[in-house]
Amino acid sequence: NAGVMQNPRHLVRRRGQEARLRCSPMKGHSHVYWYRQLPEEGLKFMVYLQKENIIDESGMPKERFSAEFPKEGPSILRIQQVVRGDSAAYFCASSPNTGEQFFGPGTRLTVL
């Protein structure tokens, strides 16, 4: 059973561009979580989704950030008009229910 997969692993964008981060949960997992990690910091919760529904987006910035988890395909975290402060590692986790969360390897976003 493959683990949580994220791509790309590294993403470089210039200020003002869009960043799309993808997460494929573990097989059988219908719960997906996105976290952001700044250098030397712990992970910060952003959003929790189940298939086609956003359950908790209390950690998402109000502007420029959006997330989806369609019926088919991976979950997408989208950042529009990126700024340098968006540079961070973005981790996705999945779970079969609201229990243990299994993390992916992360996408490291660098904004030039």
Next chain:
Amino acid sequence: GESVGLHLPTLSVQEGDNSIINCAYSNSASDYFIWYKQESGKGPQFIIDIRSNMDKRQGQRVTVLLNKTVKHLSLQIAATQPGDSAVYFCADLNQAGTALIFGKGTTLSVSS
């Protein structure tokens, strides 16, 4: 503010020693705690968890102790090995049970 935090940002030990990593939390209503290990360039990896109705839980070479009176959590690693070198985070669940709240992490360095 953060619910959990760690006392020390770094810990250096010799191979074979026992390691103790500490964590203090502020939310007395927290009832589920998890320790994660994060190696460089990777996502967090589940180590061990504990619920608030327990004081101690043991795994393979690891023990978690929970002191609810002083709101303190610790991770003990027996016979520390170089492969244990990583950043260790404690985390608990938010009130809704939908998101993990991470502390800042302790970097464990094991020398041979």
